Amino acid sequence: MPAPGENLRINGDRLWDSLMEMAKIGPGVAGGNNRQTLTDADAEGRTLFQKWCEEAGCDMGLDTMGNMFAIRPGTDPDALPVYMGSHLDTQPTGGKYDGVLGVLGALEVVRSLNDMGIKTRHPIAIANWTNEEGTRFAPAMLSSGVFAGIHTEDWAKARQDADGKLFGDELRRIGWQGEEPVGQRKMHAMFELHIEQGPILEAEGKNIGVVTHGQGLSWTQITITGKDSHTGSTPMPLRKNAGLGMARILELVDQIAWSHAPHAVGAAGHIDVYPNSRNVIPGKVVFTVDFRSPDLAVIQDMEHRLRLEGQKICDEMGLDVAFEKVGGFDPVAFDAGCVAAVRRAAESLGYAHMNIISGAGHDACWINQVAPTAMIMCPCVDGLSHNEAEEISKDWATAGTDVLLHAVLETAGVVA
Numbered sequence: 001m002p003a004p005g006e007n008l009r010i011n012g013d014r015l016w017d018s019l020m021e022m023a024k025i026g027p028g029v030a031g032g033n034n035r036q037t038l039t040d041a042d043a044e045g046r047t048l049f050q051k052w053c054e055e056a057g058c059d060m061g062l063d064t065m066g067n068m069f070a071i072r073p074g075t076d077p078d079a080l081p082v083y084m085g086s087h088l089d090t091q092p093t094g095g096k097y098d099g100v101l102g103v104l105g106a107l108e109v110v111r112s113l114n115d116m117g118i119k120t121r122h123p124i125a126i127a128n129w130t131n132e133e134g135t136r137f138a139p140a141m142l143s144s145g146v147f148a149g150i151h152t153e154d155w156a157k158a159r160q161d162a163d164g165k166l167f168g169d170e171l172r173r174i175g176w177q178g179e180e181p182v183g184q185r186k187m188h189a190m191f192e193l194h195i196e197q198g199p200i201l202e203a204e205g206k207n208i209g210v211v212t213h214g215q216g217l218s219w220t221q222i223t224i225t226g227k228d229s230h231t232g233s234t235p236m237p238l239r240k241n242a243g244l245g246m247a248r249i250l251e252l253v254d255q256i257a258w259s260h261a262p263h264a265v266g267a268a269g270h271i272d273v274y275p276n277s278r279n280v281i282p283g284k285v286v287f288t289v290d291f292r293s294p295d296l297a298v299i300q301d302m303e304h305r306l307r308l309e310g311q312k313i314c315d316e317m318g319l320d321v322a323f324e325k326v327g328g329f330d331p332v333a334f335d336a337g338c339v340a341a342v343r344r345a346a347e348s349l350g351y352a353h354m355n356i357i358s359g360a361g362h363d364a365c366w367i368n369q370v371a372p373t374a375m376i377m378c379p380c381v382d383g384l385s386h387n388e389a390e391e392i393s394k395d396w397a398t399a400g401t402d403v404l405l406h407a408v409l410e411t412a413g414v415v416a
């Protein structure tokens, strides 16, 4: 058995097999996954994950937001656990690795510690955070947000999906609402392994991203109201075309983001058009503008200009418009001690690595507010994610999980 702290490695083949096994649950239509939160597929994935954790000797916990916890005991029962966490829920056209690598990579760390008979002073824990994606129930990172005290549990459980179903009802329906009060669990630290979901690491030839910061996010929901009317018989000057108003605002969003190049980004991924009939001028559109930047002042400027210039566009077109902030968080600086542990792990393992700012939001961004937190990233092919064609290599998955193993061991303390 290699002495703790030596060149320890996880079992990449076993990790890959688990990733492929989980990918069979909630399959997409093009090779990825559609395992949206609080669906039957989510429940099936949770059941499989719990089975694997119990087989690895973990004690299981479940809180009132459905956050799952698997605990590997340490030698010091009074020491707070070192967590590794991410999410098993996916986008409707999601990939096999977004979130899943962080949860199953954490499981592989536990399995490898068991194989090597390594004991740690602090317990080690795995978290599966409910509804990280925020696609069925907005906003993203909802349950880690409740855990960190960002949202109240009541507000979260009242979130509705497109069919009007409530988060709380759906959590109970799938049978994954626990008894443990959310947020009471204390952590010594948390590490989240995640695919980059961008092109930088692959382009730079690096296996590991040492995530120093997470960029901030702003979600503004815009409702434009015009007037339904016939697309054929309504003269152009008489139209109140909410769809055209949205098109002009989407062009504005693009201009605003480009005005803060190279780091700011902006788009709308959610768009609902009413009545969405091919021969009716849309009388109403509801869409969500997603702005992101590592710089809070830039985010605030983008939000301000969206409202000011968006209002002007609608006024000139005789359209009513309402803006509602429906999600967001400030740019995040991860814990310097945990970030250094990640960097030392990559160095000791000999993996090419670089500092990186996370372009996407993650549960770690909220948990960082209640416990020392850092992230580890691995590349993904062409930087593609939130697409069923999302792909990583087994080597990248293995490297990321090896770094997770070493960062956690350093933080949890190996007991010889």
Ligand code: HGY
Residues within 6 Å of the ligand: 132, 133, 134, 140, 141, 359, 360, 361, 362
């Ligand atoms: O929106 C995000 O950045 C994350 O993928 N939920």
Ligand code: MN
Residues within 6 Å of the ligand: 087, 098, 099, 132, 194, 362
């Ligand atoms: Mn994710």
Ligand code: MN
Residues within 6 Å of the ligand: 091, 098, 133, 386
């Ligand atoms: Mn995602």
